Amino acid sequence: MAKKAYEKAIKTRYTGKPLKLYDEKKAWVVRWPRALEHHHTYGLLTPFFKGLTQGRLMATRCVNPKCPQQSTWLPPRADCPDCYERMKWVRVPAKGKIYTYTLVDYAGVGIEMKTPYWQIDVEIKGVDTIFKGFLAEGKPYIGMPVKAVFRTKNPTHTILDVWWTPDE
Amino acid sequence: MITFGKGNLRVPKWSKRVFMVAGGCTPFRKYFPEYKLEELVMMAYKMMLEENQLKLSPLEIKDSIQFAVYGEFADHFQDQLLCEAKIHDYLGLDPLFNVGIKTGGATGGSAVLMGAQAIASGYANCCLVAGWERMDEVDTRTGNFYISTAACKDFETRMGRIYSSYYAPMANRFAQIYNLSDEVRAKIAVKNRHYATMNPNAQQPGEHTIEEVLESRMSAYPLRFLECCAMTAGSAAVLLCDEEMAYKLSDHPVELFIAGGSHTLRVADRRPMDIPLLPNEKPGQYDAFLKENPRWPGFESFLAARFAAYLAYRMAGVKDPLEELDLVELHDAFTISDVQTYGDIGLRPYGQEIDYVESGDCYHGGKCPANLSGGLLGTMHAVGATGIWQAVECLWQLQSRYDYFHGDAKWWKRAGKKKPRSWKSLQVKDPRQALWVSHAGVGSHVTVGILRKAW
Numbered sequence: 001m002a003k004k005a006y007e008k009a010i011k012t013r014y015t016g017k018p019l020k021l022y023d024e025k026k027a028w029v030v031r032w033p034r035a036l037e038h039h040h041t042y043g044l045l046t047p048f049f050k051g052l053t054q055g056r057l058m059a060t061r062c063v064n065p066k067c068p069q070q071s072t073w074l075p076p077r078a079d080c081p082d083c084y085e086r087m088k089w090v091r092v093p094a095k096g097k098i099y100t101y102t103l104v105d106y107a108g109v110g111i112e113m114k115t116p117y118w119q120i121d122v123e124i125k126g127v128d129t130i131f132k133g134f135l136a137e138g139k140p141y142i143g144m145p146v147k148a149v150f151r152t153k154n155p156t157h158t159i160l161d162v163w164w165t166p167d168e
Numbered sequence: 169m170i171t172f173g174k175g176n177l178r179v180p181k182w183s184k185r186v187f188m189v190a191g192g193c194t195p196f197r198k199y200f201p202e203y204k205l206e207e208l209v210m211m212a213y214k215m216m217l218e219e220n221q222l223k224l225s226p227l228e229i230k231d232s233i234q235f236a237v238y239g240e241f242a243d244h245f246q247d248q249l250l251c252e253a254k255i256h257d258y259l260g261l262d263p264l265f266n267v268g269i270k271t272g273g274a275t276g277g278s279a280v281l282m283g284a285q286a287i288a289s290g291y292a293n294c295c296l297v298a299g300w301e302r303m304d305e306v307d308t309r310t311g312n313f314y315i316s317t318a319a320c321k322d323f324e325t326r327m328g329r330i331y332s333s334y335y336a337p338m339a340n341r342f343a344q345i346y347n348l349s350d351e352v353r354a355k356i357a358v359k360n361r362h363y364a365t366m367n368p369n370a371q372q373p374g375e376h377t378i379e380e381v382l383e384s385r386m387s388a389y390p391l392r393f394l395e396c397c398a399m400t401a402g403s404a405a406v407l408l409c410d411e412e413m414a415y416k417l418s419d420h421p422v423e424l425f426i427a428g429g430s431h432t433l434r435v436a437d438r439r440p441m442d443i444p445l446l447p448n449e450k451p452g453q454y455d456a457f458l459k460e461n462p463r464w465p466g467f468e469s470f471l472a473a474r475f476a477a478y479l480a481y482r483m484a485g486v487k488d489p490l491e492e493l494d495l496v497e498l499h500d501a502f503t504i505s506d507v508q509t510y511g512d513i514g515l516r517p518y519g520q521e522i523d524y525v526e527s528g529d530c531y532h533g534g535k536c537p538a539n540l541s542g543g544l545l546g547t548m549h550a551v552g553a554t555g556i557w558q559a560v561e562c563l564w565q566l567q568s569r570y571d572y573f574h575g576d577a578k579w580w581k582r583a584g585k586k587k588p589r590s591w592k593s594l595q596v597k598d599p600r601q602a603l604w605v606s607h608a609g610v611g612s613h614v615t616v617g618i619l620r621k622a623w
Contacts, residue, residue: 023201025201026201026202027201027202027203029201032247032305034247040321042322045322069170069439071439073437075320075322075323075434075436075437082170099341099467100337100338100340100341100344100467101337101340102333102336102337102339102340102388102389102390102391103336103386103388103389104327104328104330104333104388105385105386105387105388105389106312106330106332106385106386106387106388106393107309107312107328107329107330107333108309108310108311108312108313108314108315108316108328108329108330109307109309109310109312109313109329110313110329111328111329112326119327119328119333119337119388121337121436121467128439129434129436129437129438129439130435130436130437130467131436132323132324132327132434132436133327134327142340142341142344158326159322159323159324159326159327160326
């Protein structure tokens with residue numbers, strides 16, 4: 001019977017890629033590459049992300065009659081933090097008003113948007129929270145009416161599948 | 169309207185009094201290749217043991233410690249899980265138990281709070297609290313991205329990948345509601361960066377004008393580069409004791425009170441709340457204010473900071489913050505976060521935050537100066553160390569040792585710098601009480617700590 005690896009004397013060798021020096025003035029600093037992939041689940045929020053690809057803005061609402069708040073959440077969350085009951089999916093209007101905004105100019109690595117661009121926070125009627133997004137065209141002001149546009153073709157499967165345009 | 173349960177508002181009460189006796193820190197730099205992380209922490213720890221006029225030798229104190237709390241913001245930056253074990257071993261403190269604490273930008277404050285709990289409960293009578301961050305393993309934009317994963321990865325991170333873009337919407341909202349001008353924000357950057365010129369450890373000291381701040385590069389509108397803190401490598405440490413050990417170790421101990429509060433990671437999820445009133449505020453005081461700002465705390469204020477202050481003032485018996493505090497160290501990661509906090513901790517009532525700057529109260533020589541250390545804008549934000557270092561700066565002020573730790577040539581030499589001719593003392597005259605705010609995210613975790621002279 002063939003010997004198992006742990007039963008053998010083994011000779012090994014280096015198969016890695018040598019690190020390059022980045023700096024050697026005050027101390028040796030080496031370049032240490034990292035390349036990673038995560039498998040991230042949207043879990044119970046999957047209907048929200050799927051909804052974007054179908055042109056729908058889906059929020060969650062607590063319908064427990066005993067809940068002291070019965071809030072409507074967008075970004076959605078599956079479980080109500082006020083009464084701990086599972087919430088219900090509701091479609092909310094794909095329009096709102098700009099609550100506040102900023103111009104993203106200098107962005108971190110991996111940015112998927114052409115900079116600079118206007119990042120906006122949108123107040124939507126019937127929703128208790130504010131919803132962050134970006135304004136694809138125009139110049140924002142607080143109170144500006146906006147409507148949502150959805151990436152139903154070639155979706156990114158991220159929050160970038162919805163954006164806003166002026167609605168006035 | 170969200171309300172609070174009675175039990176939720178119970179004021180914490182230490183079972184034993186808690187004291188801070190010593191502090192230390194490293195110089196703070198953007199890039200610090202000369203030392204490994206554990207070597208930087210050793211530098212801060214040794215400074216704490218050797219430079220605080222303690223009555224036992226460094227090794228006798230080492231033999232007195234029973235517990236250690238370590239603050240580190242992000243495993244991403246260190247690229248080392250269980251960094252705490254490496255540091256603890258390097259400080260020669262095995263087999264004493266230690267824990268790592270992580271609450272974003274409030275990590276340092278939270279670590280002090282956990283250390284204080286160990287003292288107050290009797291688990292330890294001598295506890296080390298140390299923190300660090302090494303943000304120089306990656307380039308700046310990668311660092312910006314790492315930090316932006318402290319926004320919600322599903323709904324926010326992709327919208328900016330830089331933290332200034334989560335503060336800037338608050339700045340625009342604050343400007344609209346409270347008439348805050350760019351100039352007032354710029355004054356804070358000018359002040360803190362100027363105070364940093366007196367600090368040998370400062371990373372971004374500088375004499376700037378308001379115009380220079382406003383003409384500096386835009387990060388996320390309206391926040392300019394000079395209104396944002398930088399990424400730092402460095403460490404800080406404090407020693408906490410019970411009453412008996414505090415006086416055994418020091419003739420100048422300070423008593424510590426600290427409490428925390430929290431709020432949603434996404435600022436957009438903040439629903440209207442009751443305003444928990446500080447001891448100097450009256451019921452009904454905010455009725456008209458709330459009619460105009462029905463979404464309080466909204467994008468303008470931090471419930472977490474207000475809640476922490478609500479508890480901490482009552483723990484310490486502070487009745488009127490502006491009158492009873494001799495200095496404060498605030499979390500000026502961005503100029504706007506500094507302004508927002510003035511109302512939360514009662515330096516001014518909500519809606520009148522700007523007056524704290526315009527009245528001159530916030531300056532050295534003013535009623536309650538802020539960030540004489542140079543703050544995060546001027547001196548450092550090695551995140552896991554920040555809330556510890558702020559406490560150290562308050563401690564040295566209360567002990568009237570500002571001049572030694574900021575003016576002595578040895579510290580300028582250690583930092584590889586020359587003491588500027590323009591150096592002047594920022595020691596507050598006979599201070600009795602100081603406060604520091606340690607703050608995470610867009611206000612997800614906040615601690616408010618109060619230090620009081622106890623000799």
